[in-house]
Amino acid sequence: DAKTTQPTSMDCAEGRAANLPCNHSTISGNEYVYWYRQIHSQGPQYIIHGLKNNETNEMASLIITEDRKSSTLILPHATLRDTAVYYCIVRGDPFTGTASKLTFGTGTRLQVTL
């Protein structure tokens, strides 16, 4: 599985956009990028995923660079309830049978402040 690198922590003012970067320079052509978040002492929550194109849903937007070596999760108007650890994950290659394994690193701790 491709390894991901994320900053350890970030701060964001409430109401502003939170931009969370992720590097995945060894990603292969058919691996997807997934984002999850984990609020303290709860189970992680799926946010969004993408392969090549930018994606948007009701929670966030995902911007993937053209070379796919990095991506950015955007929370357009962060609130205090968005304070959590955000995980960027590359899913195992489905053609080698490892697609069931998602590897969660230590993520980025986002602190949203007033």
Next chain:
Amino acid sequence: DGGITQSPKYLFRKEGQNVTLSCEQNLNHDAMYWYRQDPGQGLRLIYYSQIVNDFQKGDIAEGYSVSREKKESFPLTVTSAQKNPTAFYLCASSIVVRAGELFFGEGSRLTVL
């Protein structure tokens, strides 16, 4: 409401005892997973199952055992062979063909005294 239920939420055990954590889902998902999380760390995969009566070891399976007799249930037993069992345990499920989207339970916190 569909979801994943883990029990118990908190569990204490003495050293040398086996303990079983329950995980039930009513999402009709084929795949189920167990992860372990230590303080300040990411999640590590213990076991996963893609179908009833079949399961595979994850990255840290030693000292753990699982069964998958029913589609809805995937209990995890933490055996006395697990050297460092105190941790937060998370169960998840997914539709196999979209295996990147996992639904997690609320977790079980195990403390060994």
